[in-house]
Amino acid sequence: MTAAPKSTLTPTERRAYEAHGYFVRRQQFSAAELTSLRGAAERAIDHAADTAAVGKVYYLDGKQFVDCGPSTLQFEHESGSRTIRVLEPVHLHDPSIDDLLDDPRLAKPMQALVGETGLALWTVKLNTKRAFEGSGFGWHQDSPYWMHDCNHVERLPNVMVALDDQDKxxxxxxxxxxxHKLGILPGTTDGSQLGGFFTDPSTFNAATAIHFEVPAGSLIFFHPHCVHGSGPNRSARPRRALIATYQPGGFAALKTGVVRNIRGF
Ligand SMILES: O=C(O)CCC(=O)C(=O)O
Incomplete structure:
Protein backbone atom coordinates (compact mmCIF):
# COMPACT_ATOMS: atom_id res chain seq x y z
CA MET A 1 0.00 0.00 0.00
CA THR A 2 1.37 3.45 -0.91
CA ALA A 3 0.79 6.86 0.69
CA ALA A 4 -2.52 8.65 0.19
CA PRO A 5 -1.95 11.29 -2.50
CA LYS A 6 -2.72 14.97 -2.18
CA SER A 7 -6.08 15.05 -3.95
CA THR A 8 -6.21 16.97 -7.20
CA LEU A 9 -10.00 16.73 -7.44
CA THR A 10 -11.91 19.93 -6.94
CA PRO A 11 -14.42 19.85 -4.06
CA THR A 12 -17.22 19.84 -6.68
CA GLU A 13 -15.71 16.81 -8.43
CA ARG A 14 -15.27 14.97 -5.16
CA ARG A 15 -18.88 15.70 -4.15
CA ALA A 16 -20.18 14.66 -7.59
CA TYR A 17 -18.29 11.37 -7.48
CA GLU A 18 -19.58 10.61 -4.00
CA ALA A 19 -23.19 11.67 -4.64
CA HIS A 20 -23.69 10.68 -8.28
CA GLY A 21 -20.83 8.28 -9.03
CA TYR A 22 -19.14 10.34 -11.73
CA PHE A 23 -17.64 13.65 -12.79
CA VAL A 24 -16.61 15.03 -16.16
CA ARG A 25 -13.61 17.03 -17.32
CA ARG A 26 -14.35 18.44 -20.74
CA GLN A 27 -11.86 18.80 -23.62
CA GLN A 28 -8.67 17.78 -21.87
CA PHE A 29 -6.79 16.91 -25.10
CA SER A 30 -5.76 19.18 -27.96
CA ALA A 31 -6.88 18.62 -31.57
CA ALA A 32 -3.38 17.33 -32.43
CA GLU A 33 -3.38 14.92 -29.50
CA LEU A 34 -6.81 13.64 -30.51
CA THR A 35 -5.68 13.05 -34.09
CA SER A 36 -2.78 11.05 -32.76
CA LEU A 37 -4.97 9.06 -30.32
CA ARG A 38 -7.50 8.23 -33.03
CA GLY A 39 -4.64 7.02 -35.23
CA ALA A 40 -3.40 4.86 -32.36
CA ALA A 41 -6.91 3.42 -31.86
CA GLU A 42 -7.21 2.51 -35.55
CA ARG A 43 -3.72 0.94 -35.58
CA ALA A 44 -4.67 -1.11 -32.50
CA ILE A 45 -7.81 -2.35 -34.26
CA ASP A 46 -5.85 -3.26 -37.42
CA HIS A 47 -3.23 -5.05 -35.35
CA ALA A 48 -5.86 -6.99 -33.40
CA ALA A 49 -7.72 -7.89 -36.61
CA ASP A 50 -4.50 -9.37 -38.04
CA THR A 51 -3.97 -11.55 -34.96
CA ALA A 52 -7.66 -12.56 -34.82
CA ALA A 53 -7.15 -14.93 -37.72
CA VAL A 54 -5.46 -17.38 -35.34
CA GLY A 55 -7.71 -16.66 -32.34
CA LYS A 56 -10.34 -18.83 -30.68
CA VAL A 57 -13.79 -17.97 -32.01
CA TYR A 58 -16.91 -18.43 -29.89
CA TYR A 59 -20.48 -17.16 -29.73
CA LEU A 60 -22.52 -15.99 -26.77
CA ASP A 61 -26.18 -15.29 -27.48
CA GLY A 62 -25.25 -15.36 -31.18
CA LYS A 63 -22.64 -12.60 -30.74
CA GLN A 64 -19.17 -13.31 -32.04
CA PHE A 65 -16.10 -13.10 -29.79
CA VAL A 66 -12.48 -13.97 -30.59
CA ASP A 67 -9.80 -14.54 -27.96
CA CYS A 68 -6.24 -13.94 -29.18
CA GLY A 69 -3.74 -14.40 -26.39
CA PRO A 70 -4.95 -12.20 -23.53
CA SER A 71 -7.08 -9.97 -25.81
CA THR A 72 -10.76 -10.39 -26.57
CA LEU A 73 -12.37 -8.95 -29.67
CA GLN A 74 -16.12 -8.55 -29.87
CA PHE A 75 -17.67 -8.16 -33.31
CA GLU A 76 -20.74 -6.17 -34.26
CA HIS A 77 -23.88 -8.20 -33.84
CA GLU A 78 -25.17 -8.33 -37.40
CA SER A 79 -24.62 -11.84 -38.71
CA GLY A 80 -21.26 -12.16 -40.47
CA SER A 81 -20.09 -8.67 -39.51
CA ARG A 82 -16.30 -8.22 -39.59
CA THR A 83 -16.48 -4.93 -37.71
CA ILE A 84 -14.67 -5.02 -34.39
CA ARG A 85 -16.93 -3.50 -31.72
CA VAL A 86 -14.75 -3.84 -28.61
CA LEU A 87 -11.06 -4.63 -28.13
CA GLU A 88 -9.85 -5.43 -24.60
CA PRO A 89 -7.18 -4.89 -23.40
CA VAL A 90 -6.23 -2.44 -26.13
CA HIS A 91 -2.91 -1.15 -24.76
CA LEU A 92 -1.18 -4.34 -25.92
CA HIS A 93 -1.93 -3.38 -29.50
CA ASP A 94 -0.42 0.10 -29.71
CA PRO A 95 2.37 1.77 -27.69
CA SER A 96 0.70 5.21 -27.71
CA ILE A 97 -2.32 3.78 -25.93
CA ASP A 98 -0.01 2.14 -23.43
CA ASP A 99 1.67 5.54 -22.88
CA LEU A 100 -1.71 7.23 -22.37
CA LEU A 101 -2.26 5.13 -19.24
CA ASP A 102 0.58 7.05 -17.54
CA ASP A 103 -0.73 10.47 -18.58
CA PRO A 104 -1.30 12.63 -15.48
CA ARG A 105 -4.64 13.80 -16.88
CA LEU A 106 -5.89 10.26 -16.26
CA ALA A 107 -3.59 9.10 -13.49
CA LYS A 108 -3.72 12.10 -11.13
CA PRO A 109 -7.51 12.03 -10.64
CA MET A 110 -7.26 8.24 -10.43
CA GLN A 111 -4.82 8.53 -7.52
CA ALA A 112 -7.49 10.50 -5.68
CA LEU A 113 -10.26 8.03 -6.55
CA VAL A 114 -8.22 4.94 -5.65
CA GLY A 115 -6.81 6.73 -2.60
CA GLU A 116 -3.20 5.77 -3.25
CA THR A 117 -0.17 7.27 -4.96
CA GLY A 118 0.82 3.95 -6.51
CA LEU A 119 -1.56 2.78 -9.22
CA ALA A 120 -1.80 -0.14 -11.61
CA LEU A 121 -3.94 -0.83 -14.61
CA TRP A 122 -6.91 -3.16 -14.18
CA THR A 123 -8.08 -3.12 -17.80
CA VAL A 124 -8.48 -0.81 -20.79
CA LYS A 125 -10.82 -1.27 -23.72
CA LEU A 126 -11.60 0.45 -26.96
CA ASN A 127 -15.24 0.71 -28.04
CA THR A 128 -15.36 1.61 -31.73
CA LYS A 129 -19.09 2.37 -32.19
CA ARG A 130 -18.74 2.86 -35.95
CA ALA A 131 -20.98 5.18 -37.98
CA PHE A 132 -24.45 3.70 -38.61
CA GLU A 133 -23.55 0.21 -37.37
CA GLY A 134 -22.11 0.65 -33.85
CA SER A 135 -24.47 -1.13 -31.46
CA GLY A 136 -25.48 0.15 -28.04
CA PHE A 137 -24.57 -1.18 -24.60
CA GLY A 138 -27.48 -2.30 -22.42
CA TRP A 139 -27.70 -1.00 -18.84
CA HIS A 140 -25.12 -2.79 -16.73
CA GLN A 141 -22.55 -2.42 -13.97
CA ASP A 142 -18.91 -3.38 -14.49
CA SER A 143 -18.38 -4.78 -10.99
CA PRO A 144 -20.34 -8.04 -11.61
CA TYR A 145 -17.97 -8.83 -14.49
CA TRP A 146 -14.97 -8.36 -12.24
CA MET A 147 -15.98 -9.56 -8.78
CA HIS A 148 -14.78 -13.14 -9.37
CA ASP A 149 -11.31 -11.97 -10.41
CA CYS A 150 -10.70 -9.18 -7.92
CA ASN A 151 -11.05 -8.69 -4.16
CA HIS A 152 -11.22 -4.89 -4.38
CA VAL A 153 -13.93 -4.16 -6.96
CA GLU A 154 -14.87 -0.95 -5.11
CA ARG A 155 -11.41 0.37 -5.96
CA LEU A 156 -11.62 -0.02 -9.73
CA PRO A 157 -12.64 3.44 -10.97
CA ASN A 158 -13.05 3.97 -14.70
CA VAL A 159 -12.30 6.84 -17.02
CA MET A 160 -13.81 7.14 -20.48
CA VAL A 161 -11.67 9.08 -22.94
CA ALA A 162 -13.99 10.39 -25.67
CA LEU A 163 -12.09 10.18 -28.96
CA ASP A 164 -14.97 11.75 -30.90
CA ASP A 165 -17.70 14.25 -30.11
CA GLN A 166 -20.56 12.36 -28.44
CA ASP A 167 -24.28 13.08 -28.60
CA LYS A 168 -27.50 11.09 -28.45
CA HIS A 180 -23.16 3.34 -7.51
CA LYS A 181 -24.61 3.50 -4.00
CA LEU A 182 -26.76 0.41 -4.62
CA GLY A 183 -23.82 -2.03 -4.59
CA ILE A 184 -23.82 -4.99 -6.94
CA LEU A 185 -27.34 -5.32 -8.34
CA PRO A 186 -29.02 -8.48 -9.66
CA GLY A 187 -28.84 -9.21 -13.36
CA THR A 188 -31.72 -9.93 -15.70
CA THR A 189 -33.03 -13.48 -15.78
CA ASP A 190 -34.12 -13.91 -19.38
CA GLY A 191 -32.37 -17.27 -19.76
CA SER A 192 -29.76 -15.91 -22.19
CA GLN A 193 -26.03 -16.48 -21.70
CA LEU A 194 -25.19 -12.81 -21.15
CA GLY A 195 -28.48 -11.72 -19.56
CA GLY A 196 -27.12 -12.01 -16.03
CA PHE A 197 -24.61 -9.25 -16.81
CA PHE A 198 -27.34 -6.72 -17.66
CA THR A 199 -28.83 -5.05 -14.62
CA ASP A 200 -32.39 -5.95 -13.63
CA PRO A 201 -34.33 -2.84 -14.75
CA SER A 202 -36.60 -2.97 -11.70
CA THR A 203 -33.63 -2.15 -9.43
CA PHE A 204 -32.83 1.35 -10.80
CA ASN A 205 -34.56 4.22 -12.52
CA ALA A 206 -33.37 4.51 -16.12
CA ALA A 207 -35.50 7.62 -16.62
CA THR A 208 -33.04 9.60 -14.49
CA ALA A 209 -30.02 8.71 -16.67
CA ILE A 210 -27.57 11.44 -17.60
CA HIS A 211 -26.52 11.37 -21.26
CA PHE A 212 -23.05 12.80 -21.74
CA GLU A 213 -23.14 14.98 -24.83
CA VAL A 214 -19.48 15.92 -24.61
CA PRO A 215 -16.82 17.08 -27.07
CA ALA A 216 -13.93 14.85 -28.12
CA GLY A 217 -11.13 14.86 -25.59
CA SER A 218 -13.47 14.86 -22.61
CA LEU A 219 -12.87 12.53 -19.67
CA ILE A 220 -15.74 10.90 -17.78
CA PHE A 221 -14.62 9.40 -14.47
CA PHE A 222 -17.08 6.89 -13.01
CA HIS A 223 -17.49 4.39 -10.18
CA PRO A 224 -17.38 0.62 -10.86
CA HIS A 225 -20.90 0.14 -9.43
CA CYS A 226 -22.50 2.81 -11.66
CA VAL A 227 -25.28 1.47 -13.86
CA HIS A 228 -24.30 2.70 -17.31
CA GLY A 229 -24.87 2.07 -21.00
CA SER A 230 -25.45 3.79 -24.32
CA GLY A 231 -27.60 3.69 -27.44
CA PRO A 232 -26.59 2.65 -30.96
CA ASN A 233 -24.80 4.95 -33.37
CA ARG A 234 -27.46 6.18 -35.81
CA SER A 235 -25.22 8.89 -37.26
CA ALA A 236 -22.63 9.11 -40.02
CA ARG A 237 -19.98 9.91 -37.39
CA PRO A 238 -17.96 7.41 -35.36
CA ARG A 239 -18.17 7.42 -31.56
CA ARG A 240 -14.90 5.90 -30.49
CA ALA A 241 -13.95 5.81 -26.83
CA LEU A 242 -11.33 4.27 -24.59
CA ILE A 243 -12.30 3.15 -21.09
CA ALA A 244 -9.38 2.65 -18.70
CA THR A 245 -9.82 1.14 -15.25
CA TYR A 246 -7.25 1.65 -12.52
CA GLN A 247 -6.52 -0.08 -9.20
CA PRO A 248 -3.97 0.14 -6.38
CA GLY A 249 -0.37 -0.45 -7.49
CA GLY A 250 1.18 -3.91 -7.52
CA PHE A 251 -1.96 -5.87 -8.46
CA ALA A 252 -2.16 -7.92 -11.63
CA ALA A 253 -4.33 -6.72 -14.50
CA LEU A 254 -7.48 -8.50 -15.66
CA LYS A 255 -6.90 -10.86 -18.58
CA THR A 256 -3.08 -10.54 -18.85
CA GLY A 257 -2.43 -11.46 -15.20
CA VAL A 258 0.60 -9.13 -15.43
CA VAL A 259 1.18 -6.12 -13.15
CA ARG A 260 1.17 -2.92 -15.22
CA ASN A 261 2.07 -0.25 -12.69
CA ILE A 262 1.43 3.35 -13.67
CA ARG A 263 4.75 5.09 -14.26
CA GLY A 264 6.00 8.50 -13.30
CA PHE A 265 4.53 8.91 -9.82
O1 LIG B 1 -19.00 2.77 -24.78
C1 LIG B 1 -20.08 2.88 -24.19
O2 LIG B 1 -20.94 3.68 -24.51
C2 LIG B 1 -20.40 2.00 -23.02
C3 LIG B 1 -19.38 0.98 -22.80
C4 LIG B 1 -19.58 0.13 -21.65
O3 LIG B 1 -20.51 0.25 -20.91
C5 LIG B 1 -18.60 -0.88 -21.35
O4 LIG B 1 -17.70 -1.09 -22.16
O5 LIG B 1 -18.71 -1.51 -20.27
Missing amino acids: NNGCFAIVPGS
Missing part, protein backbone atom coordinates in the same frame (compact mmCIF):
# COMPACT_ATOMS: atom_id res chain seq x y z
CA ASN A 169 -27.39 10.53 -32.22
CA ASN A 170 -24.09 8.69 -32.19
CA GLY A 171 -24.79 6.84 -28.95
CA CYS A 172 -23.25 8.94 -26.24
CA PHE A 173 -22.35 7.37 -22.92
CA ALA A 174 -24.96 7.47 -20.13
CA ILE A 175 -24.99 6.83 -16.38
CA VAL A 176 -27.82 6.42 -13.86
CA PRO A 177 -26.74 8.91 -11.18
CA GLY A 178 -26.52 7.56 -7.64
CA SER A 179 -26.70 3.93 -8.80
Whole structure:
Protein backbone atom coordinates (compact mmCIF):
# COMPACT_ATOMS: atom_id res chain seq x y z
CA MET A 1 0.00 0.00 0.00
CA THR A 2 1.37 3.45 -0.91
CA ALA A 3 0.79 6.86 0.69
CA ALA A 4 -2.52 8.65 0.19
CA PRO A 5 -1.95 11.29 -2.50
CA LYS A 6 -2.72 14.97 -2.18
CA SER A 7 -6.08 15.05 -3.95
CA THR A 8 -6.21 16.97 -7.20
CA LEU A 9 -10.00 16.73 -7.44
CA THR A 10 -11.91 19.93 -6.94
CA PRO A 11 -14.42 19.85 -4.06
CA THR A 12 -17.22 19.84 -6.68
CA GLU A 13 -15.71 16.81 -8.43
CA ARG A 14 -15.27 14.97 -5.16
CA ARG A 15 -18.88 15.70 -4.15
CA ALA A 16 -20.18 14.66 -7.59
CA TYR A 17 -18.29 11.37 -7.48
CA GLU A 18 -19.58 10.61 -4.00
CA ALA A 19 -23.19 11.67 -4.64
CA HIS A 20 -23.69 10.68 -8.28
CA GLY A 21 -20.83 8.28 -9.03
CA TYR A 22 -19.14 10.34 -11.73
CA PHE A 23 -17.64 13.65 -12.79
CA VAL A 24 -16.61 15.03 -16.16
CA ARG A 25 -13.61 17.03 -17.32
CA ARG A 26 -14.35 18.44 -20.74
CA GLN A 27 -11.86 18.80 -23.62
CA GLN A 28 -8.67 17.78 -21.87
CA PHE A 29 -6.79 16.91 -25.10
CA SER A 30 -5.76 19.18 -27.96
CA ALA A 31 -6.88 18.62 -31.57
CA ALA A 32 -3.38 17.33 -32.43
CA GLU A 33 -3.38 14.92 -29.50
CA LEU A 34 -6.81 13.64 -30.51
CA THR A 35 -5.68 13.05 -34.09
CA SER A 36 -2.78 11.05 -32.76
CA LEU A 37 -4.97 9.06 -30.32
CA ARG A 38 -7.50 8.23 -33.03
CA GLY A 39 -4.64 7.02 -35.23
CA ALA A 40 -3.40 4.86 -32.36
CA ALA A 41 -6.91 3.42 -31.86
CA GLU A 42 -7.21 2.51 -35.55
CA ARG A 43 -3.72 0.94 -35.58
CA ALA A 44 -4.67 -1.11 -32.50
CA ILE A 45 -7.81 -2.35 -34.26
CA ASP A 46 -5.85 -3.26 -37.42
CA HIS A 47 -3.23 -5.05 -35.35
CA ALA A 48 -5.86 -6.99 -33.40
CA ALA A 49 -7.72 -7.89 -36.61
CA ASP A 50 -4.50 -9.37 -38.04
CA THR A 51 -3.97 -11.55 -34.96
CA ALA A 52 -7.66 -12.56 -34.82
CA ALA A 53 -7.15 -14.93 -37.72
CA VAL A 54 -5.46 -17.38 -35.34
CA GLY A 55 -7.71 -16.66 -32.34
CA LYS A 56 -10.34 -18.83 -30.68
CA VAL A 57 -13.79 -17.97 -32.01
CA TYR A 58 -16.91 -18.43 -29.89
CA TYR A 59 -20.48 -17.16 -29.73
CA LEU A 60 -22.52 -15.99 -26.77
CA ASP A 61 -26.18 -15.29 -27.48
CA GLY A 62 -25.25 -15.36 -31.18
CA LYS A 63 -22.64 -12.60 -30.74
CA GLN A 64 -19.17 -13.31 -32.04
CA PHE A 65 -16.10 -13.10 -29.79
CA VAL A 66 -12.48 -13.97 -30.59
CA ASP A 67 -9.80 -14.54 -27.96
CA CYS A 68 -6.24 -13.94 -29.18
CA GLY A 69 -3.74 -14.40 -26.39
CA PRO A 70 -4.95 -12.20 -23.53
CA SER A 71 -7.08 -9.97 -25.81
CA THR A 72 -10.76 -10.39 -26.57
CA LEU A 73 -12.37 -8.95 -29.67
CA GLN A 74 -16.12 -8.55 -29.87
CA PHE A 75 -17.67 -8.16 -33.31
CA GLU A 76 -20.74 -6.17 -34.26
CA HIS A 77 -23.88 -8.20 -33.84
CA GLU A 78 -25.17 -8.33 -37.40
CA SER A 79 -24.62 -11.84 -38.71
CA GLY A 80 -21.26 -12.16 -40.47
CA SER A 81 -20.09 -8.67 -39.51
CA ARG A 82 -16.30 -8.22 -39.59
CA THR A 83 -16.48 -4.93 -37.71
CA ILE A 84 -14.67 -5.02 -34.39
CA ARG A 85 -16.93 -3.50 -31.72
CA VAL A 86 -14.75 -3.84 -28.61
CA LEU A 87 -11.06 -4.63 -28.13
CA GLU A 88 -9.85 -5.43 -24.60
CA PRO A 89 -7.18 -4.89 -23.40
CA VAL A 90 -6.23 -2.44 -26.13
CA HIS A 91 -2.91 -1.15 -24.76
CA LEU A 92 -1.18 -4.34 -25.92
CA HIS A 93 -1.93 -3.38 -29.50
CA ASP A 94 -0.42 0.10 -29.71
CA PRO A 95 2.37 1.77 -27.69
CA SER A 96 0.70 5.21 -27.71
CA ILE A 97 -2.32 3.78 -25.93
CA ASP A 98 -0.01 2.14 -23.43
CA ASP A 99 1.67 5.54 -22.88
CA LEU A 100 -1.71 7.23 -22.37
CA LEU A 101 -2.26 5.13 -19.24
CA ASP A 102 0.58 7.05 -17.54
CA ASP A 103 -0.73 10.47 -18.58
CA PRO A 104 -1.30 12.63 -15.48
CA ARG A 105 -4.64 13.80 -16.88
CA LEU A 106 -5.89 10.26 -16.26
CA ALA A 107 -3.59 9.10 -13.49
CA LYS A 108 -3.72 12.10 -11.13
CA PRO A 109 -7.51 12.03 -10.64
CA MET A 110 -7.26 8.24 -10.43
CA GLN A 111 -4.82 8.53 -7.52
CA ALA A 112 -7.49 10.50 -5.68
CA LEU A 113 -10.26 8.03 -6.55
CA VAL A 114 -8.22 4.94 -5.65
CA GLY A 115 -6.81 6.73 -2.60
CA GLU A 116 -3.20 5.77 -3.25
CA THR A 117 -0.17 7.27 -4.96
CA GLY A 118 0.82 3.95 -6.51
CA LEU A 119 -1.56 2.78 -9.22
CA ALA A 120 -1.80 -0.14 -11.61
CA LEU A 121 -3.94 -0.83 -14.61
CA TRP A 122 -6.91 -3.16 -14.18
CA THR A 123 -8.08 -3.12 -17.80
CA VAL A 124 -8.48 -0.81 -20.79
CA LYS A 125 -10.82 -1.27 -23.72
CA LEU A 126 -11.60 0.45 -26.96
CA ASN A 127 -15.24 0.71 -28.04
CA THR A 128 -15.36 1.61 -31.73
CA LYS A 129 -19.09 2.37 -32.19
CA ARG A 130 -18.74 2.86 -35.95
CA ALA A 131 -20.98 5.18 -37.98
CA PHE A 132 -24.45 3.70 -38.61
CA GLU A 133 -23.55 0.21 -37.37
CA GLY A 134 -22.11 0.65 -33.85
CA SER A 135 -24.47 -1.13 -31.46
CA GLY A 136 -25.48 0.15 -28.04
CA PHE A 137 -24.57 -1.18 -24.60
CA GLY A 138 -27.48 -2.30 -22.42
CA TRP A 139 -27.70 -1.00 -18.84
CA HIS A 140 -25.12 -2.79 -16.73
CA GLN A 141 -22.55 -2.42 -13.97
CA ASP A 142 -18.91 -3.38 -14.49
CA SER A 143 -18.38 -4.78 -10.99
CA PRO A 144 -20.34 -8.04 -11.61
CA TYR A 145 -17.97 -8.83 -14.49
CA TRP A 146 -14.97 -8.36 -12.24
CA MET A 147 -15.98 -9.56 -8.78
CA HIS A 148 -14.78 -13.14 -9.37
CA ASP A 149 -11.31 -11.97 -10.41
CA CYS A 150 -10.70 -9.18 -7.92
CA ASN A 151 -11.05 -8.69 -4.16
CA HIS A 152 -11.22 -4.89 -4.38
CA VAL A 153 -13.93 -4.16 -6.96
CA GLU A 154 -14.87 -0.95 -5.11
CA ARG A 155 -11.41 0.37 -5.96
CA LEU A 156 -11.62 -0.02 -9.73
CA PRO A 157 -12.64 3.44 -10.97
CA ASN A 158 -13.05 3.97 -14.70
CA VAL A 159 -12.30 6.84 -17.02
CA MET A 160 -13.81 7.14 -20.48
CA VAL A 161 -11.67 9.08 -22.94
CA ALA A 162 -13.99 10.39 -25.67
CA LEU A 163 -12.09 10.18 -28.96
CA ASP A 164 -14.97 11.75 -30.90
CA ASP A 165 -17.70 14.25 -30.11
CA GLN A 166 -20.56 12.36 -28.44
CA ASP A 167 -24.28 13.08 -28.60
CA LYS A 168 -27.50 11.09 -28.45
CA ASN A 169 -27.39 10.53 -32.22
CA ASN A 170 -24.09 8.69 -32.19
CA GLY A 171 -24.79 6.84 -28.95
CA CYS A 172 -23.25 8.94 -26.24
CA PHE A 173 -22.35 7.37 -22.92
CA ALA A 174 -24.96 7.47 -20.13
CA ILE A 175 -24.99 6.83 -16.38
CA VAL A 176 -27.82 6.42 -13.86
CA PRO A 177 -26.74 8.91 -11.18
CA GLY A 178 -26.52 7.56 -7.64
CA SER A 179 -26.70 3.93 -8.80
CA HIS A 180 -23.16 3.34 -7.51
CA LYS A 181 -24.61 3.50 -4.00
CA LEU A 182 -26.76 0.41 -4.62
CA GLY A 183 -23.82 -2.03 -4.59
CA ILE A 184 -23.82 -4.99 -6.94
CA LEU A 185 -27.34 -5.32 -8.34
CA PRO A 186 -29.02 -8.48 -9.66
CA GLY A 187 -28.84 -9.21 -13.36
CA THR A 188 -31.72 -9.93 -15.70
CA THR A 189 -33.03 -13.48 -15.78
CA ASP A 190 -34.12 -13.91 -19.38
CA GLY A 191 -32.37 -17.27 -19.76
CA SER A 192 -29.76 -15.91 -22.19
CA GLN A 193 -26.03 -16.48 -21.70
CA LEU A 194 -25.19 -12.81 -21.15
CA GLY A 195 -28.48 -11.72 -19.56
CA GLY A 196 -27.12 -12.01 -16.03
CA PHE A 197 -24.61 -9.25 -16.81
CA PHE A 198 -27.34 -6.72 -17.66
CA THR A 199 -28.83 -5.05 -14.62
CA ASP A 200 -32.39 -5.95 -13.63
CA PRO A 201 -34.33 -2.84 -14.75
CA SER A 202 -36.60 -2.97 -11.70
CA THR A 203 -33.63 -2.15 -9.43
CA PHE A 204 -32.83 1.35 -10.80
CA ASN A 205 -34.56 4.22 -12.52
CA ALA A 206 -33.37 4.51 -16.12
CA ALA A 207 -35.50 7.62 -16.62
CA THR A 208 -33.04 9.60 -14.49
CA ALA A 209 -30.02 8.71 -16.67
CA ILE A 210 -27.57 11.44 -17.60
CA HIS A 211 -26.52 11.37 -21.26
CA PHE A 212 -23.05 12.80 -21.74
CA GLU A 213 -23.14 14.98 -24.83
CA VAL A 214 -19.48 15.92 -24.61
CA PRO A 215 -16.82 17.08 -27.07
CA ALA A 216 -13.93 14.85 -28.12
CA GLY A 217 -11.13 14.86 -25.59
CA SER A 218 -13.47 14.86 -22.61
CA LEU A 219 -12.87 12.53 -19.67
CA ILE A 220 -15.74 10.90 -17.78
CA PHE A 221 -14.62 9.40 -14.47
CA PHE A 222 -17.08 6.89 -13.01
CA HIS A 223 -17.49 4.39 -10.18
CA PRO A 224 -17.38 0.62 -10.86
CA HIS A 225 -20.90 0.14 -9.43
CA CYS A 226 -22.50 2.81 -11.66
CA VAL A 227 -25.28 1.47 -13.86
CA HIS A 228 -24.30 2.70 -17.31
CA GLY A 229 -24.87 2.07 -21.00
CA SER A 230 -25.45 3.79 -24.32
CA GLY A 231 -27.60 3.69 -27.44
CA PRO A 232 -26.59 2.65 -30.96
CA ASN A 233 -24.80 4.95 -33.37
CA ARG A 234 -27.46 6.18 -35.81
CA SER A 235 -25.22 8.89 -37.26
CA ALA A 236 -22.63 9.11 -40.02
CA ARG A 237 -19.98 9.91 -37.39
CA PRO A 238 -17.96 7.41 -35.36
CA ARG A 239 -18.17 7.42 -31.56
CA ARG A 240 -14.90 5.90 -30.49
CA ALA A 241 -13.95 5.81 -26.83
CA LEU A 242 -11.33 4.27 -24.59
CA ILE A 243 -12.30 3.15 -21.09
CA ALA A 244 -9.38 2.65 -18.70
CA THR A 245 -9.82 1.14 -15.25
CA TYR A 246 -7.25 1.65 -12.52
CA GLN A 247 -6.52 -0.08 -9.20
CA PRO A 248 -3.97 0.14 -6.38
CA GLY A 249 -0.37 -0.45 -7.49
CA GLY A 250 1.18 -3.91 -7.52
CA PHE A 251 -1.96 -5.87 -8.46
CA ALA A 252 -2.16 -7.92 -11.63
CA ALA A 253 -4.33 -6.72 -14.50
CA LEU A 254 -7.48 -8.50 -15.66
CA LYS A 255 -6.90 -10.86 -18.58
CA THR A 256 -3.08 -10.54 -18.85
CA GLY A 257 -2.43 -11.46 -15.20
CA VAL A 258 0.60 -9.13 -15.43
CA VAL A 259 1.18 -6.12 -13.15
CA ARG A 260 1.17 -2.92 -15.22
CA ASN A 261 2.07 -0.25 -12.69
CA ILE A 262 1.43 3.35 -13.67
CA ARG A 263 4.75 5.09 -14.26
CA GLY A 264 6.00 8.50 -13.30
CA PHE A 265 4.53 8.91 -9.82
O1 LIG B 1 -19.00 2.77 -24.78
C1 LIG B 1 -20.08 2.88 -24.19
O2 LIG B 1 -20.94 3.68 -24.51
C2 LIG B 1 -20.40 2.00 -23.02
C3 LIG B 1 -19.38 0.98 -22.80
C4 LIG B 1 -19.58 0.13 -21.65
O3 LIG B 1 -20.51 0.25 -20.91
C5 LIG B 1 -18.60 -0.88 -21.35
O4 LIG B 1 -17.70 -1.09 -22.16
O5 LIG B 1 -18.71 -1.51 -20.27
